[in-house]
Each structure stands twice: as structure tokens, then as C-alpha cells.
Amino acid sequence: MISRRILVISRSPALSRAIQASLGPGYQVVSSTNVIDVADEVREQGPFDVLVAGPVFASHAGMARLAGLRAAAAVPAVVLALGPKPKVSLSDIVRTGAVELIEYPTSKRQLANSLQRAFDIADVSQSGTAPAPPVVAQGVVGDRPQFAEVFTVASSSGGCGKTFYATNLACYLAAQTGQRVCLVDLDLQFGEVSTALHLRPRFTISDLLSREPVDDDDLDEHVEEYLEEHELGFSVLAAPFSPADADMIAPKDVYKVMGSLRRHFDYIVVDTPAQLSEIVLAAFDHSTRVLCMVTLDLPSIRNMRVFLTTLQKLRISSDAIGVVLNKVEDDIGINIGDVQEVLDNKIVSVLPYSREVMKSINKGSPALISAANSEIGKKLAGGMHQFLSGDVTPVLGTSANTAEISEARGFWRRRKGRTSKVPELERA
Ligand SMILES: Nc1ncnc2c1ncn2[C@@H]1O[C@H](COP(=O)(O)OP(=O)(O)OP(=O)(O)O)[C@@H](O)[C@H]1O
Numbered sequence: 001m002i003s004r005r006i007l008v009i010s011r012s013p014a015l016s017r018a019i020q021a022s023l024g025p026g027y028q029v030v031s032s033t034n035v036i037d038v039a040d041e042v043r044e045q046g047p048f049d050v051l052v053a054g055p056v057f058a059s060h061a062g063m064a065r066l067a068g069l070r071a072a073a074a075v076p077a078v079v080l081a082l083g084p085k086p087k088v089s090l091s092d093i094v095r096t097g098a099v100e101l102i103e104y105p106t107s108k109r110q111l112a113n114s115l116q117r118a119f120d121i122a123d124v125s126q127s128g129t130a131p132a133p134p135v136v137a138q139g140v141v142g143d144r145p146q147f148a149e150v151f152t153v154a155s156s157s158g159g160c161g162k163t164f165y166a167t168n169l170a171c172y173l174a175a176q177t178g179q180r181v182c183l184v185d186l187d188l189q190f191g192e193v194s195t196a197l198h199l200r201p202r203f204t205i206s207d208l209l210s211r212e213p214v215d216d217d218d219l220d221e222h223v224e225e226y227l228e229e230h231e232l233g234f235s236v237l238a239a240p241f242s243p244a245d246a247d248m249i250a251p252k253d254v255y256k257v258m259g260s261l262r263r264h265f266d267y268i269v270v271d272t273p274a275q276l277s278e279i280v281l282a283a284f285d286h287s288t289r290v291l292c293m294v295t296l297d298l299p300s301i302r303n304m305r306v307f308l309t310t311l312q313k314l315r316i317s318s319d320a321i322g323v324v325l326n327k328v329e330d331d332i333g334i335n336i337g338d339v340q341e342v343l344d345n346k347i348v349s350v351l352p353y354s355r356e357v358m359k360s361i362n363k364g365s366p367a368l369i370s371a372a373n374s375e376i377g378k379k380l381a382g383g384m385h386q387f388l389s390g391d392v393t394p395v396l397g398t399s400a401n402t403a404e405i406s407e408a409r410g411f412w413r414r415r416k417g418r419t420s421k422v423p424e425l426e427r428a
């Protein structure tokens with residue numbers, strides 16, 4: 001008679017064979033390779049007493065998937081059977097709520113002991129004293145939406161701070177929501193995301209697209225294998241190692257990759273080059289928000305005005321567009337209120353020029369972390385707060401926005417109807 005049912009999810013059948021051998025008769029071991037839709041697997045084949053998650057889950061995304069399962073109270077007890085030195089943080093492991101962590105491969109005796117302890121905990125859990133779903137950071141791990149929210153960071157001029165902002169936004173979303181975040185470097189020729197984060201990616205988007213055949217199913221199954229995990233809890237899809245590789249990537253490939261990532265993650269942040277290439281347009285097709293970086297110099301502002309008009313022509317919803325004014329310094333002859341007016345009142349965040357930014361990039365640590373208590377750290381976080389799901393819908397407007405925006409708006413209101421102090425802006 002079967003007394004216990006165990007679901008083992010692993011790429012290789014060896015783990016479930018070893019578990020069956022360690023437990024003997026009376027235990028039904030169901031083996032699955034479906035690492036993506038774990039919840040479906042549990043629902044369709046369950047109920048189970050214990051889920052054993054194999055080495056394939058040893059990534060931030062894998063751990064987050066298990067955390068979601070825990071939040072849904074889908075299985076009474078989870079056992080992690082990860083390889084030696086798994087590339088996951090302790091906090092990721094804790095969030096899964098796993099009751100045992102096995103360094104796999106291991107002996108039959110160790111497997112049997114760990115599973116027995118898991119059965120004991122499952123019994124307690126099934127008797128109705130299961131703990132409440134975990135609260136992580138300031139967000140709650142819960143059901144994820146079917147498609148990720150996508151923030152694309154763009155600009156019409158180079159060097160405005162897109163990479164700086166995109167890396168910090170990914171870090172912010174991961175820390176604040178505890179959900180799955182992927183940062184995609186679509187500056188395919190000269191991407192600098194990995195450098196800015198001191199990552200050494202093993203794979204890039206080129207490797208992902210060199211798979212044969214690259215159809216949607218294949219991408220969905222393998223896309224996470226090509227991501228690099230950042231220790232701050234988000235994944236990175238790196239730009240190609242060489243510009244020649246970048247040339248081989250077509251907009252339709254980017255569109256497919258973005259679609260696949262949206263099914264795996266809760267938030268995607270996209271860094272782009274400083275032009276409206278077809279690749280960037282493919283990213284826009286998946287974007288729920290476009291954040292446009294601009295600096296306080298006339299060429300940048302002029303170009304941004306043209307850029308915003310182009311976005312309008314591309315039928316990108318006006319509510320989805322926000323402008324981030326970066327590297328702001330006092331006394332440079334241009335007034336934020338005037339710029340706000342010229343840019344259709346779209347400024348959603350104002351960031352000061354700060355030496356901390358370059359220091360943070362040289363350290364490979366986002367300014368949000370390395371300069372958390374400085375002005376730039378606080379203003380970054382203050383501005384990004386509005387992007388959290390369910391918080392504020394319109395990018396501009398009514399939000400709990402940064403103080404400087406209210407100031408800028410107040411100023412703009414006071415100045416409305418007057419001539420700009422900077423005539424060039426009027427003609428921009
Ligand atoms: N608020 C800031 N204060 C000071 N320096 C900044 C600030 N934001 C960005 N920088 C610096 O400006 C430079 C350009 O930033 P970044 O690489 O993020 O821009 P970008 O828009 O991605 O550029 P590109 O168009 O070349 O990809 C970097 O050296 C960065 O350190």
C-alpha cells in the first residue's frame with residue numbers, strides 16, 4: 001500500500017531513482033522534468049506529501065518559483081536537493097520555506113533521513129498548523145501575473161545614464177518586491193550592464209539565439225539557463241560579447257526573447273542604446289512603461305522632445321511614458337520648470353549629478369546600495385517607488401512622487417503663461 005507520495009522535479013532521472021531506492025516500497029515517487037510550471041505539475045498530479053526540487057532549481061529564479069509555491073501552500077514540505085556550492089543566496093533558500101537542504105549527490109542513508117524529517121514536518125503541516133505565506137522585503141510573494149511588467153529605459157542622446165538607471169531599477173524592484181526580476185541588455189553592440197555590475201556572464205543573448213530551433217517552446221524551456229544571477233537577487237541577460245555577434249540578432253528574435261522572459265519573470269528592465277533602432281522598437285512592443293533619460297543640456301532636451309513625439313507616433317500610450325532628468329546641477333542656466341513644460345510635463349524623477357554614481361559603477365555595486373544614504377541613493381529610491389505594481393498607474397501625475405517633482409510642478413504651475421527664461425527651449 002502506498003503511504004507517501006513524493007514529487008521529484010529534476011532534469012535527470014537519477015535523483016528520483018536514488019530517492020526511490022533510499023525509501024523502498026510504500027512510497028510513490030513521481031518524477032517530472034517540468035521545472036517551469038511546478039504549480040501545474042503539483043495540481044495535476046498531486047496531492048503530494050513532499051516535493052524534492054533538484055539541482056536545476058539552483059538559481060534565483062528557480063528559488064523564487066519554489067517560494068511562490070510555498071505562498072500558495074501547494075505542497076506540505078519542500079526538500080532542496082542542490083549540487084555542491086549552489087549559486088543561490090541564503091535569503092533565496094529561506095524564502096522557499098524548504099525544510100531540508102541536501103547536497104546532492106549523497107548517500108541513500110542521508111536521503112532517507114532527510115525525507116523522513118520532511119514527512120514528519122508535512123504531517124504537522126497537514127494537520128492544519130501550516131505557517132502563513134511569507135512576507136519578503138516590503139512585498140509579498142504571491143501569485144504572479146501572467147506577464148511581467150516591462151520597463152524599458154531609453155534615450156535620444158548617449159551618456160544620459162540609461163545603464164546607470166536600468167541597473168539600479170532592477171536592484172530596486174528585486175529588493176522591494178522579492179519577486180523575479182530580469183535585467184536585459186539590449187544595447188547589443190556596446191552593452192555595459194555586465195561591466196557596470198562586475199558580472200562575468202557565461203552566456204549572452206547570442207548564445208540563447210544560437211540554439212536550434214529557436215521556437216517559443218524551446219526558448220521557454222531554456223531561457224533561464226542563459227541568464228547570469230546577480231547576488232542582489234535579479235537575473236541578467238547579457239549583451240553579445242562582440243559587435244559582430246550583435247549584427248546577427250534580428251528584431252523578431254528580440255521580440256521572441258522578450259516574450260519568453262515575460263512568462264518567466266515578474267519584472268523586466270531593459271537597457272537600450274541611444275537610438276530608436278528596430279531592436280529597441282521590438283522591446284517597446286513588450287513594454288508596459290518607457291522611461292526616457294535626459295540631461296539638462298539643450299541638445300539632449302531638444303532630442304528628447306523629438307523622441308517623445310516619435311513615441312506618440314508609435315502609438316505608445318502617453319500614460320506609459322515618463323522622463324527621468326539626470327545629472328542635474330544648480331546654476332547651469334536651464335530651469336527644471338521650463339524643461340518640464342517643454343517635455344509635456346512628463347518628468348517623473350529628477351536625479352542630481354553625483355560623484356557617487358561613478359564610484360558605484362567602479363565598485364560594481366548599484367548606487368542604491370553603495371550610496372543608499374546619499375542624496376542620489378534617496379532620490380533614486382524615491383522616484384522608483386511609484387513604479388511598484390498596484391501603487392500608481394499613471395506614470396505622471398497623482399502619485400506619491402518624489403518631492404522634487406512636486407516642487408518642479410509647483411514651480412511650473414507658477415510660471416505657466418510666462419515666457420521661458422531660456423528662449424532656446426521654446427524653440428526646442
Ligand atoms: N546622476 C549622475 N551623476 C554623475 N554621473 C552620472 C550620473 N548618471 C550617470 N552618470 C555617469 O555618466 C556616464 C554615462 O552613464 P551611462 O553609461 O549610464 O549612460 P548611458 O545612457 O547608458 O550611455 P550610452 O548611451 O553610452 O549607453 C557614466 O560614466 C556614469 O557614471
Ligand SMILES: [Mg+2]
Pocket residue numbers: 162163164187192271272
Ligand atoms: Mg548604456
